[in-house]
Amino acid sequence: MNAPLSAVEQVQVCTVLPTYNERANITPLIDGIMQGAITPHRVLVVDDDSPDGTWQVVEALAGQRAGQVVLIRRREAKGLTSAIQHGIDEAIGSYDADIVTWMDCDLSMPPEDIPRLVRAILEGGADVAIGSRWTPGGDDKAHGWMPRTLSWILNHWAMLLLGRQVHDYTSGFVAARAEVLRRVRLQGDYGEYCIDFLYRAGQLGYRVQEIPVICVPRASGESKTGVDLWDYLAKGRPYLATIWRLRFHG
C-alpha cells in the first residue's frame, strides 16, 4: 500500500539490538548480521547498562566499525519494549532508515535470516515481515515441550480473537518499513508489544508476511523470561491481557 522503496543498494536498513547481559553473544551476532547484509546496514545496540559489560564490548566494536555499529547506553531507562522503541526512533530520526529490523540478542534467532525478512519487504510487497516459528518450515528448537505448549496455546488464543493472518504473534523477530513505525509505536513492557504491534499494523491495512525461521537455544548467558512454569505464567499474563484489550477495547 506504500510507495516503492528505492533500489536495494540504496535502501538503508538499521537493525536494533536490545541487550541486557549479552556480552558473549553480541559480537558473533553483529558479525553474522554484517556478513549477510544485502543493503547498506547499520546496527544500533540499545543496552540498559548491563552489569556484565555488554556495552563495553559494543563500545569497542563501534570504535572499529565507525558508522556501522552504534551504541546507545541507557543508564536510567530500562525494559525491552522501550529499548526497541528507543532504537527505532534513533534509526528513523537520526539515521534515515527505510527499514528497521529487530531481534533477540541471545543468538536464538539466526542473523542470516534477516535478509529473508528484508527481501519480503523489498521484493515481496510486505510492509512488515516477521520470523515465524509457527508457520510451515518454522520451528522453535530453543524450548522444551512446556514453553512450546504455552506458546502454542497463547498464539492460538491470539488467532482466535485477533485473526489468523499471523501465526506467531509473539515472534519478536521483525522487519518493518519506516512508514509503519512512524504510525505504530510499540506499547507494553516485554514481548506482548509484538502482539499489539502486529495487530494494529494489520488494522491500518499494512501487509504482514511471515517468513519461517527455526529458533535455537540461547548460545550463552541467562534467559530474562525464566525457566519454570511459574516464570512463564507470570510473564504470560500481560500477553493474555493485551489480546483481550485489542479484541474487546480496540
Ligand SMILES: Nc1nc2c(ncn2[C@@H]2O[C@H](COP(=O)(O)OP(=O)(O)OP(=O)(O)O)[C@@H](O)[C@H]2O)c(=O)[nH]1
Ligand atoms: N535493553 C534491554 N534489553 C533487554 C531487557 N530485557 C531483555 N532484553 C533483551 O531482550 C532479548 C530477549 O531476552 P531473553 O533473555 O532472550 O528472553 P526471552 O527470549 O524472552 O526468553 P527465552 O525464551 O528464555 O530466550 C535479549 O536480547 C535480551 O538481552 C531490558 O530490560 N533491556
Ligand SMILES: [Mg+2]
Ligand atoms: Mg531469547
